[in-house]
Amino acid sequence: MKRRTFLKNTLAVTATGTAVGTGLISGNALASEEKANPFKATSLEDALKAAGITEHEASDKITVKAPDLAENAAVVPVEVSSTLEGASEVRIFIAENPTPHAANFMLGEGSEALVKCRFKMGKSSDVIGVFKVGDKYFSAKKAVKVTKGGCGG
Amino acid sequence: MAKKFKTRLKVKEKGGKVNVKAIVSHPMLTGLTKDKKGNKIPEHFIQEVIVTANDKVVMTANWGPAVSKDPYISFDYAGKSGDLVKLAWTDNQENTGEAEKKVK
Amino acid sequence: MNKKVIMTVAAMAIGVSAIAGSIASAGPAEDISAFQTYFKKRFADTEFSDFKNGVYSIHKPSREQWESIEDFPPYELAIDNGSEMWEEAFANGKTYADCLGKDVSAIRARYPHYDVEKDTVATLEDDINKCRVANGEKKLGWKKGAIADLSAYIASEGRDKPVAVKLPENEKALAWYEKGKNFFYAKRGQLNLACSDCHVNYSGRMVRADTLGPALGHTTHFPVYRSKWTSMGTLHRRYAGCNTNVRAKPFKAQSDEYKALEYFQTLMSNGLVFNGPGARK
Numbered sequence: 001m002k003r004r005t006f007l008k009n010t011l012a013v014t015a016t017g018t019a020v021g022t023g024l025i026s027g028n029a030l031a032s033e034e035k036a037n038p039f040k041a042t043s044l045e046d047a048l049k050a051a052g053i054t055e056h057e058a059s060d061k062i063t064v065k066a067p068d069l070a071e072n073a074a075v076v077p078v079e080v081s082s083t084l085e086g087a088s089e090v091r092i093f094i095a096e097n098p099t100p101h102a103a104n105f106m107l108g109e110g111s112e113a114l115v116k117c118r119f120k121m122g123k124s125s126d127v128i129g130v131f132k133v134g135d136k137y138f139s140a141k142k143a144v145k146v147t148k149g150g151c152g153g
Numbered sequence: 154m155a156k157k158f159k160t161r162l163k164v165k166e167k168g169g170k171v172n173v174k175a176i177v178s179h180p181m182l183t184g185l186t187k188d189k190k191g192n193k194i195p196e197h198f199i200q201e202v203i204v205t206a207n208d209k210v211v212m213t214a215n216w217g218p219a220v221s222k223d224p225y226i227s228f229d230y231a232g233k234s235g236d237l238v239k240l241a242w243t244d245n246q247e248n249t250g251e252a253e254k255k256v257k
Numbered sequence: 258m259n260k261k262v263i264m265t266v267a268a269m270a271i272g273v274s275a276i277a278g279s280i281a282s283a284g285p286a287e288d289i290s291a292f293q294t295y296f297k298k299r300f301a302d303t304e305f306s307d308f309k310n311g312v313y314s315i316h317k318p319s320r321e322q323w324e325s326i327e328d329f330p331p332y333e334l335a336i337d338n339g340s341e342m343w344e345e346a347f348a349n350g351k352t353y354a355d356c357l358g359k360d361v362s363a364i365r366a367r368y369p370h371y372d373v374e375k376d377t378v379a380t381l382e383d384d385i386n387k388c389r390v391a392n393g394e395k396k397l398g399w400k401k402g403a404i405a406d407l408s409a410y411i412a413s414e415g416r417d418k419p420v421a422v423k424l425p426e427n428e429k430a431l432a433w434y435e436k437g438k439n440f441f442y443a444k445r446g447q448l449n450l451a452c453s454d455c456h457v458n459y460s461g462r463m464v465r466a467d468t469l470g471p472a473l474g475h476t477t478h479f480p481v482y483r484s485k486w487t488s489m490g491t492l493h494r495r496y497a498g499c500n501t502n503v504r505a506k507p508f509k510a511q512s513d514e515y516k517a518l519e520y521f522q523t524l525m526s527n528g529l530v531f532n533g534p535g536a537r538k
Contacts, residue, residue, distance in 0.1 A: 072484035076322075
């Protein structure tokens with residue numbers, strides 16, 4: 001037990017040391033390149049940031065249709081739609097996925113602000129639809145539960 | 154056997170709109186799965202989808218590997234009978250696919 | 258009257274042995290009637306014809322997801338592949354039509370059936386491979402891939418044809434029927450479960466997060482695209498998976514056991530229609 005504690009402390013010290021020493025501070029350029037592609041972002045905040053979405057307003061004029069309890073996490077049917085005027089681009093995020101930014105759709109002139117797609121979900125999560133209207137963002141979300149099936153998976 | 158990534162496209166006119174839906178035979182691999190030997194299977198997924206109607210873009214999409222295997226998409230645009238709808242996609246391994254249909 | 262009462266009570270409370278006991282003395286026709294009456298009573302709100310849709314005929318939330326999938330089901334890709342396979346001739350110039358008949362729409366509904374000459378149950382997949390071998394081609398794998406694609410095409414062409422398996426007409430056919438019936442009602446695996454435990458007694462109830470589908474209509478929609486597999490699979494692929502789920506050693510696809518089970522199950526669904534290929538979770 002003494003040994004484990006010793007190692008744990010050593011590691012903790014080393015980690016901090018490394019961070020300050022070589023680090024993330026000077027490695028900014030690389031870090032930001034990774035962050036720039038929203039598909040690579042590993043957290044919802046980073047994904048939103050990378051997508052240029054600094055803030056988004058919850059709107060009841062957006063609907064995210066998805067099941068309460070997904071039958072199978074590999075194929076979850078999702079429909080996002082909006083009645084907002086000028087809604088032209090929508091991004092779909094699955095908050096708890098390893099890379100939350102799942103897809104984005106740019107709807108051409110004359111296209112309805114409604115799109116259906118099917119996604120894989122790693123675990124129970126909010127499915128968030130963010131519509132771009134002009135230079136503002138509006139969103140809605142739906143909580144989708146994912147569980148292990150009963151028949152052994 | 155050559156890899157075939159079939160694209161199936163359906164277009165239907167209904168009340169001044171045209172519904173476009175498609176399904177592609179594609180593995181949509183996340184890069185997080187392993188093969189029987191325990192090696193990671195590289196990610197392989199459709200990245201971009203473009204749909205035009207009479208050569209005018211009606212929808213473009215960027216996908217990540219979270220989109221399900223044998224991916225599906227459905228949307229409506231203001232179209233009419235006679236429109237020629239084309240859908241084309243590319244994946245991260247430089248494969249492409251396309252399909253076209255005339256709206257009845 | 259008595260048989261129906263026994264069926265209902267036994268199924269609800271007493272368990273497998275009682276049902277098996279009451280059925281053992283009956284013939285296939287009576288079995289079918291008792292079986293279907295049980296489910297009609299258990300799921301009184303379900304239209305009889307809807308049982309072909311399995312769990313979706315008794316559980317609304319999953320039905321909604323299934324309907325989303327049916328908007329453009331992945332099995333259509335398999336149907337495409339299957340139709341290409343159907344059109345392509347073997348190396349010797351012959352085609353599947355030469356073995357199975359030119360009218361594709363009539364094929365699905367012929368299976369399974371008892372083959373008097375060979376004293377066995379004929380299944381669609383088995384006859385597909387028999388056709389290939391007879392024409393100098395290699396057998397296809399039984400559970401997925403090409404055979405499931407071709408089966409999907411044949412099933413789609415034969416959609417809505419009635420399930421009307423001929424009742425066993427002699428001792429030997431009856432023996433196959435009994436084999437399938439016993440399999441269905443026999444406990445197996447570490448979990449010691451019979452098909453009937455989940456799909457008769459507990460149909461509609463939940464096992465963890467899954468709702469158990471009724472056995473009535475079980476085989477009508479195969480082959481199936483399962484989200485779990487994200488691919489097509491044949492009925493025997495599903496049988497093997499299900500046996501594995503109760504931690505029983507699965508039998509081989511097209512084994513006597515699974516053929517007999519397919520025969521029994523399809524007979525029990527006489528009166529419904531074929532609605533393959535299907536999409537399931």
